Amino acid sequence: MTTFELRLFKEIAATRSVTKGAAHCGVSQSAASQHLQEVERRLGTRLLDRSKRPLDLTPAGRLFADYCREAIRRREEFELELEALKGDVAGAVRVASIYSIGLSEMGRLQEEFSAACPAANLHVEYMRPDRIYEAVGNDAADLGLVSYPQSSREIAAIHWREEEMQLAVPPEHPLAARPIAALADLHGQDFVGFDEDLSIRREIDRFLRAHGVTVNPALQFDNIQMIKEAVALGRGISILPARTMQAEIAQGRLAAVPLDAPGLVRPVGILHRRHKKLNRAAQAFLELLTGSD
Secondary structure, eight states: OOHHHHHHHHHHHHHTOHHHHHHHHTOOHHHHHHHHHHHHHHHTSOOEETTSSSOEEOHHHHHHHHHHHHHHHHHHHHHHHHHHHHOSOOEEEEEEEOHHHHHHHHHHHHHHHHHHOTTEEEEEEEOOHHHHHHHHHTTSOSEEEEESOOOOSSEEEEEEEEEEEEEEEOTTSGGGGOSSBOGGGGTTOEEEEEOTTSHHHHHHHHHHHHTTOOOEEEEEESSHHHHHHHHHTTSOBEEEEGGGGHHHHHTTSOEEEOBSSOOOEEEEEEEEETTOOOOHHHHHHHHHHHTOO
16 A cells, blocks of 8 residues: 555545545545545455445444554654654655735745755645644644644644734824824724634624724725735724734834733644654744744
């Protein structure tokens, strides 16, 4: 069996779905089905009970799934021990990041990582938070960078930092000249917010309600970059992590004003799969992250 076939069946067994298992391994559903049929042919037995939904494993399928998990674990351990013998920090680290961290900081982090580990490769993909948890849980990413991190039975979240949230306004807005913005001044203002399914939206809504502030929802987006653009174009004000606005402030496109009611912060964390030994490249990048603010 090839490593790909082992990983593919492990994912199919975990998700009880050929389609989901294929997606986790980056292949089409039809390709995954062909691989699965070939594995069953070679083993001379059915691994899945296809009459049930979701799919169920046959007794042989459960035995093979255990074998796949153990074989993959042993291969990971072998690769780590081999890296240690070689001495150099080499290999690849796969990072899944929310857009605001990736776009504002990944350039600097990539430069620092390349300088410290020239033989290692850093691959970054930008995703929505729910997809990052999925990528880390399914081993499509070694590390995930998210806001409002949550641990689970399969995923561990490491606290990274807390980012102060401030009022985001166009430079010509009356509130831009204030050293501190009173929350009462936000009442009735056109507001550019986050999509309702995001944790940061729920936290901002809770904060405004707690202080008796009602804003006028103007636009909403699923990422900070789009919100910053809308605010810069005068479509409304917003509340964003101050460090994500540094480039636009330097360009004269946004102003960030502290709020008179402190305590609103965005926690940011690093995700990794529990019980997985990171390769030396991933461990080195994790150390770089935790050593920076």
